[in-house]
Amino acid sequence: MSECEFAARIRPAGLPASVAIGVALALGCSAAIAETLIGGKTNATFPIVISADGSYKLRANLSPPVGTDGIVLADGVHAVIDLNGYTINGGANCSYWSSNNCFNSSGSAGIRVPGNSTAQVANGRIRGFTRAGILGEIGGAGNSVIARNIRIENNAVGLSAHSLIAENVTAYDNWGTGIYGARGSIINSMAIINGQGITLHMGTVAGCVARANGTTGFIFQRTTHRDNVAWDNGDAVTLDASSPGMNNNYDGP
Secondary structure (H helix, E strand, O other): OOHHHHHHHOOOOOOOHHHHHHHHHHHOOHHHOOEEEEOHHHOOOOOEEEOOOEEEEEOOOEOOOOOOOOEEEOOOOEEEEEOOOOEEEOOOOOOOOOOOOOOOOOOOEEEEEOOOOEEEEEEEEEEOOOOEEEEEOOOOOOOEEEEEEEEEEOOOOOEEEEEEEEEEEEEEOOOOEEEEEEEEEEEOOEEEOOOEEEEEOOEEEEOOEEEOOOOEEEEEOOEEEEOOEEEOOOEEEEEOOOOOEEOOEEOOO
16 A cells, blocks of 8 residues: 555544645645546636645636736645646736836735645646745745646746745746745756746755846755756855755856
8 A cells, every 4th residue: 555545544533634634745645635626617716715625636727817816725724736737827927027026015826825724736837926926925833835847937926935845846037036935845946037046044955957047046044955056147146154065066147
């Protein structure tokens, strides 16, 4: 029996659903959770609110009106969201090359994760939002976002979370920071042509590329960094003394 099958079968009576979802998220087991289809004619208005723990899969592209969120998790919800190859398009022009300040602190997000929630997001594209493509809001116990195989482009900020695991994420042509985490890990990901590349304040960044970002390619605090490459950025890397590095190629501005 696999770890995922085990996670799906062992839930004792009375165990909160949030705990069971958390176990599955930790194991990367979206298949261990019953799946609900979202998008298309099923959800005619925006934002689409996920109010119950579970696994959700897009069955169509989502195009909320400009300034409106795409998907919002209710506070305390733990969800797996499979974009299924589709795009969530907020319609705003938040290119790095935009002459206007696209960032709006009360602006829209492709996927909004409140302070006590957990989201695992995979397999699609998010673009055109005036706050962030994926936004983990400040507050509560601190949200957790796991992002895998995602392209995030043309947003005010690409991806921002309190606790972040990012794998195979591409942040391209975002007005502000491409990928930001207060803590966690960013692995095998790229930040290309953003206002700023990749920032992590505590954790590990490995196997990542930062190219042609306006201010800085990488910003590290209390972060182990290895096997990363930076070139053609304003500055290659900014780090503190408690951020040990190995096998990196930072060529500078």
